[in-house]
Amino acid sequence: MLRYDLIGRRDIRLASDAPVPRPGPSEVLVRVRSCSVCNRSDLAYYHWFGAREHCAQGCFGHEVAGVVEAVGPGVTRVGPGSRVFVRTPLTTGYAEFALAREISVGMLPDHVPFEQGSILQLLPLAVHATRGVRLGDRVAVVGQGPVGQMALRVARQRGAAEVAAVDVDGWRLERSRLAGADSVRQVDGSAAQLAAVGAEFDVAVDAVGTPTTLNACVGLVRRNGLVVMLGTHHVDTHVTVDLVTWERKGLRVHSSAEPEDTAKASAMAVAERLVGERWANLRIGELHTHTYALTDLPSAVEHLSASRVLHPDGEPAPYSGPPAETLKVAIVP
Numbered sequence: 001m002l003r004y005d006l007i008g009r010r011d012i013r014l015a016s017d018a019p020v021p022r023p024g025p026s027e028v029l030v031r032v033r034s035c036s037v038c039n040r041s042d043l044a045y046y047h048w049f050g051a052r053e054h055c056a057q058g059c060f061g062h063e064v065a066g067v068v069e070a071v072g073p074g075v076t077r078v079g080p081g082s083r084v085f086v087r088t089p090l091t092t093g094y095a096e097f098a099l100a101r102e103i104s105v106g107m108l109p110d111h112v113p114f115e116q117g118s119i120l121q122l123l124p125l126a127v128h129a130t131r132g133v134r135l136g137d138r139v140a141v142v143g144q145g146p147v148g149q150m151a152l153r154v155a156r157q158r159g160a161a162e163v164a165a166v167d168v169d170g171w172r173l174e175r176s177r178l179a180g181a182d183s184v185r186q187v188d189g190s191a192a193q194l195a196a197v198g199a200e201f202d203v204a205v206d207a208v209g210t211p212t213t214l215n216a217c218v219g220l221v222r223r224n225g226l227v228v229m230l231g232t233h234h235v236d237t238h239v240t241v242d243l244v245t246w247e248r249k250g251l252r253v254h255s256s257a258e259p260e261d262t263a264k265a266s267a268m269a270v271a272e273r274l275v276g277e278r279w280a281n282l283r284i285g286e287l288h289t290h291t292y293a294l295t296d297l298p299s300a301v302e303h304l305s306a307s308r309v310l311h312p313d314g315e316p317a318p319y320s321g322p323p324a325e326t327l328k329v330a331i332v333p
Helices: 041-048 114-129 146-157 170-178 191-195 211-220 243-249 261-277 294-304
Strands: 003-008 011-015 027-036 063-071 083-087 097-101 105-107 138-142 162-167 183-186 201-206 221-229 252-255 288-293 328-332
Touching: 011 294, 027 083, 027 114, 041 294, 063 097, 063 114, 083 114, 105 261, 114 146, 114 261, 114 288, 114 328, 138 146, 138 211, 146 162, 146 170, 146 201, 162 170, 170 183, 191 211, 201 211, 211 221, 211 243, 221 243, 288 294, 294 328
Parallel strands: 138 162, 138 201, 162 183, 201 221, 221 252, 288 328
Antiparallel strands: 003 011, 027 063, 027 097, 027 328, 063 083, 083 105
8 A cells, every 4th residue: 555654854755565554453444535634743743753752653644534444353333334533543644544443433424525524633632622611611722723723613612601712823813713713813923912812711722832822821811720731842842831820820731632541532422423413513624725645745744834833932933823824734545
């Protein structure tokens, strides 16, 4: 089969005769119909492979949708022919086939195109990340890339009374407004402009993952408020915070990580219900902006690499924001 592998920093290679994985116990083999590029993890792995230890450990190409080809012993939820989306497979989705644990597989209804289905990898992530949002909360989501857009949608489904979207890019904020943001604020990314967004939010979600945005979220929330670390700190892996401020505010904090299978299963179950019953409300189609063939993966990566967040916070960068008019890029075999 065809498969792209990340083998070094900014070095991906196409194999034309890669072996098709075989599913073991509780594993599922998926014929890939779409693998969307993760704007943060995939690109961080590509640009920082070897320079950041964790960038050689993640799955490059982990947002998959397709059709189940075969299952291993013990699999009961899906079978050959099932349409599925996958959250974090065991093998890369930049291939004709990908292997995944059954617990990482969600059912994909017939009406959902595969190019939109691969984006749904973000849905259980956002479900788990927003678990602290309560009915009537005021929520600020800092960063309106794909993961921030998904957090906005899920916070609205959880009953937030007000959702404010914050980003450096006006085009993305227009998408946020269409998706249900009550207010949008375009900033230049500086701490001063982020602080001017306001305060006394019940929840502030850092959907960027830089020291500046995390500390800005501390300022946005009320006393006893919740700060959510949803954006991944792949580039700036060490972040300095003012613990006196955290103590005075009595802040709560959690991340989007799901270290236990019970959390993964719970988030996936909610995601499946949302896809099945509230698909129109999610407006996933608005997140899919580009499609590339599998053999053209290098061009897709180059397109998405025109992004400020791939450079350390506070250091000079050739870009002031994200790629123009771009959210999710689907790669199709």
